[in-house]
Amino acid sequence: MTTQHEIQVSTQGRGTYDLTADVQSAVHDSGTRIGMCNVFIRHTSASLMLCENADPAVMQDLETFMSRIAPDGDPANTHTQEGPDDMPSHIRSVITHADLNIPVRDGRCDLGTWQGVYLWEHRHAPHERKVTVTITG
């Protein structure tokens, strides 16, 4: 039995957006007690991650890390049509995740206490992002 649900996220530009409640809600609505939940983002300049959900400083430090290894305006980049954050957004996406796969147990995503599901917008401009949640079980 497979259930699919779409989450639409209107981002305000670069930063992280907590999808945990939306994903848990999709799992609850599916009625699945045991199985798998796939979260998939249909973009190449925004990505997904499971990350510490308590201290906003973690997200700030992750931005600092990414800005150091894949800086905006890096003169090494040749793919620059959409601006200085175009290619860094693809790099950030490739080394994080387009899909997360979380076990469903007792009718919910069996996350650890400190794990949250986040969309990471890598572009500076606001974007409409589409995330598909697929529950099987």
Place this chain on the structure above:
Amino acid sequence: MTTQHEIQVSTQGRGTYDLTADVQSAVHDSGTRIGMCNVFIRHTSASLMLCENADPAVMQDLETFMSRIAPDGDPANTHTQEGPDDMPSHIRSVITHADLNIPVRDGRCDLGTWQGVYLWEHRHAPHERKVTVTITG
């Protein structure tokens, strides 16, 4: 219902190889309308990624990025039996993906407009690579 299909890729050395059509074809042949598609590479010096599928400069810039953070011949590496690109290939594989998990909707992988499925060969020499496509639904 689970279907498995193997894709064999003869690489010409370091670079990316578009598997999107092969994966979509495996999903089509499986007859699955809704479910999940797992793409898995059975190697540790080549990997998979979902990436922008329109501008070849993206792939070139990704190579530049990887060459900067995990350069061939890095004197810090001790695992060098197979040459200067041996350990960098393992590093590149670990920070990208051995598996991709894509929702199947309406009988096809529900990729975004700009998403392609790529095998990334990290070794300079040509290799025979095996990729398993598993469709459940």
Place this chain on the structure above:
Amino acid sequence: MTTQHEIQVSTQGRGTYDLTADVQSAVHDSGTRIGMCNVFIRHTSASLMLCENADPAVMQDLETFMSRIAPDGDPANTHTQEGPDDMPSHIRSVITHADLNIPVRDGRCDLGTWQGVYLWEHRHAPHERKVTVTITG
């Protein structure tokens, strides 16, 4: 048909721990012949990876790589409550994997010859880590 199994790992601090036999055993016990195996870690300062399983120097070089791009005590980090390895552990987790998804074929995870499943503890102190193995098929 979904089967879930939990693996408890008592780590001795930073380093890699081979889970391949535990995962294969869970697949065997499930009786699943064809399907998927998801391995999921319920933490944000330890992660999972598929990696070369023959030469311990690979793991040593991976540590060197991570220590270079996300060094302990990095003055750029502001999330430091739990010490100099706190934020680097989150970074290392985000750019590796919380979930691995491996095809099951002929009753076992269809890994390549050189692929092993590893838990990567990023904290220096010993920790109790929980890994969920979910087999569907």
